Amino acid sequence: MQNLLEGYKKFQIEVFPKRANLFKSLESGQKPSTLFLTCSDSRIVPDMILQSDPGELFISRNAGNIVPPYGEVNGGVTATIEYAVLALGVQNIVVCGHSDCGAMKAVLSGKQHAQMPTVDKWLQHSASAMQMVPPVSDNSIATPKERLRTLTRANVLTQLQHLQTHPSVAYATSRGQLQLFGWVYEIHTGSIDTYDAESGRxxxxxxxxxxxxxxxxxxxLLAS
Structure with a gap:
């Protein structure tokens, strides 16, 4: 904990005074432009990666950057999405996966974890992404690292599909008020890949x- 205390001291002495006006402007409320749904992994720091200021991103994190389909889990992710879209009026939602994801490694292994039943149940929301990953017997994807990379990307697409089952999201996107993005962050290079619907890549x-x-x-088309 000492390192956290030292960081707080540095923030108070060096950082906050330089941005005091910004924090003062945020005192009475927030108006973020983007809901950023990403993994809880400690190596992923959205504000650092995107160089965003306080008040710009509304961030939701969980193991595997998972978005349960609407109605399956009445929990924090669903409530956060609903609040971000209907109360805050965000214009964008980003689902961001990342390389070397422990949650995706667990899904890829297919193993059950007797001491972590809640984790196993949570990761079932990524299970369908495995359908996009060729089996080990398929030589087109030779290494475990390549299979993990494919699953990580497939999981982002799966969660984007789940996201569209949420009524608030469907309503806002149909009216051109909301855009959805699927990203994967590469830890070792600091780069981001985005899913391009036009090319399918x-x-x-x-x-x-x-x-x-x-x-x-x-x-x-919806009305016809």
Whole structure:
């Protein structure tokens, strides 16, 4: 805990005084533009990776950056999504996975953990992503690392699908008020790949590839 105390001291002495006006402006409320759904992994620090200021990101974290389908779990993730969209009016939701994810390693192994039944049940929300991962017998993906990379990406797409089952998200996207993005952060390079719906591939995140990973539904088709 001593390192946390030292960090707090540094914040009070060096950081806060320089940004006092910003924190003062946030005293009466927040208006974040983006809900950032990512993993609890301690190596993932969204505000550092994106160089965002306090008040810009509404962050929700859990093991495996999982979004349960609406109605299956009446818990914190569902409540956070609903609040972010309907109360805060975020314009973007990012589901961000990452390399070397312990949760995805557990899903990939297929093993049960007798002492962690809650974890096993939680990770079932990623199980369908395994359908996108070729079996070990398939030589097209030769190494465990490559299979993990494929599962990590597939899991992001699975959680984007789950996200669209939430009524608040479906409502906002259908009206062009909300955009959905699927990202994967590479810890060892500091780079982000984004899912490009048009090409069906993950591409390096740049100005040119910064576009929604999910095409919004067309109201005229929904009504027909």
């Amino acid at each position: 993950f591409l390096p995140l740049t100005d040119a590839t910064l576009r929604p990973s999910v095409a919004p539904p067309r109201l005229e």
